[in-house]
Amino acid sequence: MSHLLSVADLGAQGIEEILRLTDSFVEVSERAIPKVPALRGKTVVSLFYEDSTRTRLSFETAAKRLGADTMTFSVGTSSVKKGESVRDTVQTIEAMGVDAIVVRHASAGVPWQIARWASSVIVNAGDGWHEHPTQALLDCYTIRRRLGSLQGRRIAIVGDIKHSRVARSDVLAFTMLGAEVVLVAPPTLLPPSLEGWPVTVEHDLDETLSKVDVVYLLRMQLERQREALLPSLREYTARYGLTPRRAEHLGADAIVMHPGPMNRGVEIAAEVADLPNAVMVDQVRNGVAVRMAVLFLLLGSGTQLEGVDRG
Amino acid sequence: MDADDVQRAVWRMAHEIVERNHGLGDVVLVGLQTGGVPLARRLAGALQRIEDVEVPVGTLDVAFYRDDIGLRPVLPEAVTDIPFDLTGLIVVLVDDVLFTGRTIRAALDALTDYGRARAVQLAVMVDRGHRELPIRPDFVGKNLPTRRDEVVDVGADSVELGEMVK
Numbered sequence: 102m103s104h105l106l107s108v109a110d111l112g113a114q115g116i117e118e119i120l121r122l123t124d125s126f127v128e129v130s131e132r133a134i135p136k137v138p139a140l141r142g143k144t145v146v147s148l149f150y151e152d153s154t155r156t157r158l159s160f161e162t163a164a165k166r167l168g169a170d171t172m173t174f175s176v177g178t179s180s181v182k183k184g185e186s187v188r189d190t191v192q193t194i195e196a197m198g199v200d201a202i203v204v205r206h207a208s209a210g211v212p213w214q215i216a217r218w219a220s221s222v223i224v225n226a227g228d229g230w231h232e233h234p235t236q237a238l239l240d241c242y243t244i245r246r247r248l249g250s251l252q253g254r255r256i257a258i259v260g261d262i263k264h265s266r267v268a269r270s271d272v273l274a275f276t277m278l279g280a281e282v283v284l285v286a287p288p289t290l291l292p293p294s295l296e297g298w299p300v301t302v303e304h305d306l307d308e309t310l311s312k313v314d315v316v317y318l319l320r321m322q323l324e325r326q327r328e329a330l331l332p333s334l335r336e337y338t339a340r341y342g343l344t345p346r347r348a349e350h351l352g353a354d355a356i357v358m359h360p361g362p363m364n365r366g367v368e369i370a371a372e373v374a375d376l377p378n379a380v381m382v383d384q385v386r387n388g389v390a391v392r393m394a395v396l397f398l399l400l401g402s403g404t405q406l407e408g409v410d411r412g
Numbered sequence: 413m414d415a416d417d418v419q420r421a422v423w424r425m426a427h428e429i430v431e432r433n434h435g436l437g438d439v440v441l442v443g444l445q446t447g448g449v450p451l452a453r454r455l456a457g458a459l460q461r462i463e464d465v466e467v468p469v470g471t472l473d474v475a476f477y478r479d480d481i482g483l484r485p486v487l488p489e490a491v492t493d494i495p496f497d498l499t500g501l502i503v504v505l506v507d508d509v510l511f512t513g514r515t516i517r518a519a520l521d522a523l524t525d526y527g528r529a530r531a532v533q534l535a536v537m538v539d540r541g542h543r544e545l546p547i548r549p550d551f552v553g554k555n556l557p558t559r560r561d562e563v564v565d566v567g568a569d570s571v572e573l574g575e576m577v578k
Contacts, residue, residue, distance in 0.1 A: 122487065122488065124491045125473065125475075125476075125488040125491050125492070127491075128491050128492050128493070129476070132525060132526070133497075133527075134525050136525070137476035137477065137522075137525075138476065138477060138521070139475075139476040139477075139481055140481075167476075397476075401481045401482060401486070402481075402485060402486055402487050403481070403482055403483065403484055403485040403486055
């Protein structure tokens with residue numbers, strides 16, 4: 102049995118395979134009755150130790166559109182509050198007869214640990230600052246739908262790279278598919294070392310914007326304010342926020358992306374978020390289809406993806 | 413069958429479709445991915461020449477409706493494209509080879525998700541037998557009795573019977 106823990110495990114070929122399959126699930130999602138019986142009789146559990154309504158709803162919608170049953174394990178109202186360990190929780194869930202567990206956890210590596218204990222398929226829905234593989238897949242899909250291909254494209258990822266699992270997974274996936282990635286951030290919001298990252302770094306957003314096909318804005322994690330990594334949010338917005346004036350530097354075909362939830366007025370101006378080349382709604386829509394492809398590949402297709410971790 | 417035989421079979425099936433439905437009012441063709449799609453297009457071409465009517469052609473992939481999901485590798489061949497509501501229409505489902513009938517069973521399930529057709533008819537180039545479900549074609553290019561371990565290859569210009577590669 103296989104898991105989806107990291108985009109690195111997929112390789113370019115595995116990503117391509119998922120993106121190709123996603124086309125079929127976009128078609129399913131556009132139908133009057135957006136549902137197929139491919140995973141009838143399977144049960145998918147969301148095990149979210151960290152709040153994330155949109156990712157959880159996206160996975161649950163995906164599972165339901167495939168005919169699977171879904172269960173939610175909300176940690177806030179569960180026995181975890183009473184001190185139950187992750188291992189006991191997983192064992193309890195598995196004893197009920199589940200086929201896949203979608204895991205979100207604030208600590209890096211937890212999905213790998215669960216994959217060692219569990220006999221179900223494990224899908225990483227975000228672990229700490231580390232990885233968020235399905236977000237990277239839906240971002241690749243969205244770029245491909247808009248721009249045709251990632252090969253040779255220049256993509257700027259702007260903002261809090263240091264604390265962003267989205268940035269890590271995106272850098273891996275974008276570069277595997279042949280794109281060039283530029284990180285734009287204040288030094289305090291970059292990881293301490295970028296050794297081994299296939300990226301270049303810029304500090305001037307204005308200079309960068311006219312040269313990129315995609316500008317990917319990360320959520321400014323307002324809670325980071327307490328760590329004094331920034332002089333002020335206003336200064337961050339002044340230097341790194343995508344304002345209407347800055348957005349004018351973008352090429353006619355360039356697109357604006359954001360993983361959500363957006364802080365309008367901080368990393369992105371309200372007007373910019375509503376421009377036709379801002380594709381946040383596409384990202385959410387494609388996210389359901391990509392997650393359908395992932396769940397179908399892991400639970401229903403009977404095929405082994407080249408390079409997928411076999412746990 | 414050589415190219416002429418295939419072309420004759422297409423013409424005959426097209427005439428039968430017109431005759432059975434008293435013309436082509438409300439008739440649409442849906443080809444099954446992948447072998448049924450070129451045959452559906454050829455039938456549409458023949459129908460156009462016979463009746464001077466452009467019959468809409470859709471394509472259908474049944475991967476998500478198969479009853480052997482989990483038993484063998486199942487992946488869609490191509491994206492389904494049925495850009496019209498099937499409700500009230502006469503759907504001629506088109507495939508290259510009819511064998512166990514399980515693909516057609518899956519296709520009938522899939523079609524109901526695109527609307528409630530008035531009737532569904534089945535056109536195949538080759539009926540090779542070995543049915544596992546009570547399904548029978550309405551329009552057949554050629555009945556070709558086979559052994560289970562033989563393969564039937566339907567091309568644009570030929571139908572060939574071969575040994576299964578083991």
